[in-house]
Amino acid sequence: MPVEANGQPARSDADGAAIRVAAAGDVHCSEANREQTAAAFAEIDGTVGLILLAGDLTTHGEPDQAAVLADACRPLETPVVAVLGNHDWHADRRDELVGVLEDAGVCVLDPGHTIVRVDGIEVGVVGAKGYVGGFPGSHIPDFGEPSTRALYAEAGREVDAIEDGLRAIAACPLRIVVMHYAPTAETLKGEPESIWAFLGTDRLAAPLVAHQPDLVVHGHAHAGTFEGRVASVPVFNVSVPVMRRDFWTFELTCARPRTSAIH
Numbered sequence: 001m002p003v004e005a006n007g008q009p010a011r012s013d014a015d016g017a018a019i020r021v022a023a024a025g026d027v028h029c030s031e032a033n034r035e036q037t038a039a040a041f042a043e044i045d046g047t048v049g050l051i052l053l054a055g056d057l058t059t060h061g062e063p064d065q066a067a068v069l070a071d072a073c074r075p076l077e078t079p080v081v082a083v084l085g086n087h088d089w090h091a092d093r094r095d096e097l098v099g100v101l102e103d104a105g106v107c108v109l110d111p112g113h114t115i116v117r118v119d120g121i122e123v124g125v126v127g128a129k130g131y132v133g134g135f136p137g138s139h140i141p142d143f144g145e146p147s148t149r150a151l152y153a154e155a156g157r158e159v160d161a162i163e164d165g166l167r168a169i170a171a172c173p174l175r176i177v178v179m180h181y182a183p184t185a186e187t188l189k190g191e192p193e194s195i196w197a198f199l200g201t202d203r204l205a206a207p208l209v210a211h212q213p214d215l216v217v218h219g220h221a222h223a224g225t226f227e228g229r230v231a232s233v234p235v236f237n238v239s240v241p242v243m244r245r246d247f248w249t250f251e252l253t254c255a256r257p258r259t260s261a262i263h
């Protein structure tokens with residue numbers, strides 16, 4: 001169960017070990033925020049066991065914009081796991097952008113999963129960009145023009161990737177999902193309802209309901225709401241403009257600390 005840590009040290013009590021995870025979305029790096037980005041990452045480094053970035057890492061997807069984030073992440077001792085956002089695709093230089101980040105040690109899940117050992121606990125992280133698609137009453141249908149059906153199919157591939165990732169990390173004592181688009185409308189409140197279909201889709205919620213990860217974070221909805229839920233799964237919109245801070249720190253308590261058979 002994640003709890004806002006508010007800068008307090010992680011607890012370790014009868015309920016099990018606790019780890020601290022920092023998350024942020026929509027950092028939108030470019031030369032214009034180089035100093036601010038470097039300072040924010042340097043400040044959070046070492047205070048948490050893991051840093052999660054929920055997409056829109058750059059302003060327009062240019063590799064030199066990714067280099068600003070890469071330069072901020074390269075000296076960190078804390079592992080960084082990221083997904084891409086729509087802005088990171090705009091220049092259509094996805095592979096170059098990912099290469100720049102990976103060269104700095106950032107784990108980019110586009111989509112995929114990884115297992116990070118934090119304070120002796122195996123933390124499984126599933127990452128996917130997600131995609132548009134809408135919510136009850138505004139779903140983009142799998143019908144009609146090939147371009148509409150292709151869009152529907154692309155969202156379906158993201159859903160399948162999250163499902164596959166959650167299966168792969170099923171044995172991890174702590175499981176986190178990072179995406180860019182929203183899996184629930186609860187965290188979109190504040191955005192005009194007329195654009196919700198472009199901010200996410202509840203199709204992304206299906207694997208969350210099925211596998212019940214401990215924490216889900218997303219970004220993209222800059223004017224949305226911080227906290228929501230899919231069934232009993234806590235979902236947070238960690239978009240920087242929503243949080244009004246560089247990172248949010250979550251404390252995750254592991255009821256029964258153990259290691260998984262997956263390495």
Ligand SMILES: [Fe+2]
Pocket residue numbers: 026028056085087220222
């Ligand atoms: Fe954004």
Ligand SMILES: [Fe+2]
Pocket residue numbers: 056085086087180219220221
């Ligand atoms: Fe976005």
